Amino acid sequence: MQDPAITPDLIEAHGLKENEYAEILRLLNREPTFTELGIFSAMWNEHCSYKSSKKWLRTLPTTGPQVICGPGENAGVVDIGDGQAVVFKMESHNHPSYIEPYQGAATGVGGILRDVFTMGARPIAAMNSLSFGEPAHHKTRQLVHGVVEGVGGYGNCFGVPTVGGEVRFHAAYNGNCLVNAFAAGLADADKIFYSAASGVGMPVVYLGAKTGRDGVGGATMASAEFDETIEEKRPTVQVGDPFTEKRLMEATLELMQTGAVISIQDMGAAGLTCSAVEMGDKGGLGVRLDLEKVPCREENMTAYEMMLSESQERMLMVLRPEKEAEAKAVFDKWDLDFAIVGETLPEDRFLIQLNGETKADLPLKALSGTAPEYDRPWEPTPEAEPLADVPEIDPIDGLKALLASPNYSSKQWVYEQYDSQVMADTNRGPGLGSGIIRVHGTDKALAFTSDVTPRYVRANPVEGGKQAVAEAYRNLTAVGARPLATTDNLNFGNPEKPEIMGQFVGAIQGIGEACSALDMPIVSGNVSLYNETDGQGILPTPTIGAVGLIDHIDNIIGKDVREGHVALLLGETTGHLGQSALLAEVFNREDGDAPHVDLEAEKRHGDFIRENREYIIACTDLSDGGLALAAFELAEAAGVGLVLDAGDMGTLFGEDQGRYLIACNFDQAEALIVAAGHAGVPLDSVGRFVGDTVRLGGSSAPLEELSAVYRGSFADLFA
């Protein structure tokens, strides 16, 4: 087959800007071949090169004594003591999920699991943060069903417990849903595998499933805005096979035990191209690939297609030649393909041959290390208008409105479609705060949470960025965990617009400040830009995934509220209603500033919880919906009624930060109040867990009635 001629249309179709093509001509001193053009397009798109975000990502805190490996590898690695490490990352699969929700979400889960086991870790927990358009929008129902089934279909079969996540709805996601998948794995701290190749003439080995035409050009698609031609992009979505992924994981982990692996890289976005370049670039080596040796699922695949295919469940590895037979035996056992497809080269060269014919011959470093980088113009987000008057309403009506909203109702309908207990180490599954997994065979446990409040980030990117991290810190703290580290999944609109870039810059600043102050360095992450349709951007959504350590499983703070327990509120309440859930759900308003985050107070309050754990029976953080929603959730989970003394909107529904609700008996409450006095943290009794009604100030309703709304409204909308 004749390769097409390189025309301006073809260059544009590859998403390469004029200046970028000029740079290619300068580097090569000649016109690129069709395959080379495809390779440049794959490596230089936003998704793979982080060209708009790199400058700002560098400002994030990424180190600490607990960090074994920060950003730049497949996933971050954090020490959890006793020679063990937790390996984790969060990654988006937004664009594919909008086009083909089941497969898009499924392969998003597959991709993140692969990132984790590529490092030598067995996945032990998954979460996913999902953002959809308005429930009434014609696409939403289909997306919710497809995405949730896709997440479940992949994770359930693979066999990883899904223990947490978020589901939100907002008109700003009507044209772009967000699917952010998190996975964490467990490894021995001294047996982590990296992607840097070493040694010249070492065999480059292809592992896993065969290569097909699925996903050709996927990474380039994920870096473009959507318009009405979106349905035409369906062929660029990959198809997932969790059964093969499960075998690939087992085979990879088994192979690592044999000592055969020098370096390893999963094939994710831009498949063979990206993985080979990464291994060569990190190892300061070149790579030659002989494409006729690549196991293919379809006939007559061209070099271009093979280099850009995003077929799933594949790995690339540099192998110790003397271990080849042993390595092949492992893959034969699991009935997976194993093929030597090339070798490492001493020089800076990426040489692609097909049946002896050279299809691409490029300087390897230029594809990755010297990929374009932009300092995009940005405008700081203007200060939010002050909050207009908020009318008083019956507080029970306010609570009911929140419970009836798919944003704050129970997500049981969603999370019951995910296996949250496989591996039989789940201490706490989804539904309330952090998920908790016991570290198998030990008394330690790990807590997982994912958080962001996009309304806040839009109103005030810096404070909103801080808040996402602070909420994650609180969710980990509320179960008694010590927050360890963070992964960030930054979803924004078109970075070529200065106001969008301004949101990005502001959020990064806030996230960085909070991660430093709360000692939760960023160890991995992912950026998803161009989440726009017909020029309308999403709410800025920097999802924060975080992991905390619980030294002994018996020290977990539970949720066993009992009749007669006192409700204590830790933290300062000013009644901040700007950008609150109440405002959005009851009054359909999103005005005012986001609540500001006092990071020193966050730290103090978190430490107070951990230091006084013995007096705390149950605990939850306060976030959207304020005191009223947090107290209701705790009471409802335990099936006990609730009395909150205050009746005003600000106290009940205000979203001031740095706060927790604690349930304990009277003696414990006394001890806590004394301790709080010594520690200088505000702690007040705000009510009791008692009876079978929920009373907010002067207004009340039966718990059973509210519980039915809370448990039923999501399924009523979507089932």
Add this chain to the structure above:
Amino acid sequence: MRAAVIVFPGSNCDRDMATALTAAGLDVTMVWHKDTDLPAGLDLVALPGGFSFGDYLRCGAIAANSPICRSVKAHAERGGFVLGVCNGFQILTETGLLPGALLRNAGLKYICRTTPLSVATTDSVYTSAYEKGAQISIPIAHHDGNYTADADTVARLQGEDRVAFTYAENPNGSMSDIAGVLSANRRVLGMMPHPERAADERHGGTDGAPFFAHLTQALSDA
């Protein structure tokens, strides 16, 4: 007492099953699906949950035809004990060791939740630790757990006291709320719920613990 846990390439509850059996005092060997023979001197074979061969076809259909399943069948036919949980139950119906079939859940969705079960018979090594009619909370996690058989078979199972567990709140459309059934010699049990996920108070509760705790004794008495 010696047990084998069969490992198919897509099994994902094999470790969980081995952990629960080991904690109950059994000596557990993992057996790979390509093996043709079971270790000698086995008291129990366990078929764990998961997606044995991806279950893209009928769940358990390929596993039922794997080399090791011939040996599992022979073990059962010799009067050996076999426990199949979730995918293991599906495989047992596909091998014909247990009657009936597990269809897609009536609601068409995968369901993972802890659900109340009634102990329908205490006449088996697996259920003798419970009181008849006792209600226990055991997790389920499946897409295809809708137990179906012809009316005669269901009547026979009930008449011969071979229904081991029933759902107190039927989650998946199973006929007569059946959650687990026994073979005619009462030595093969297939059940959709996962007792191995409810064997430790720190994760999932302890209502599954008696299931395993009495197994060692019951097997040696049998």
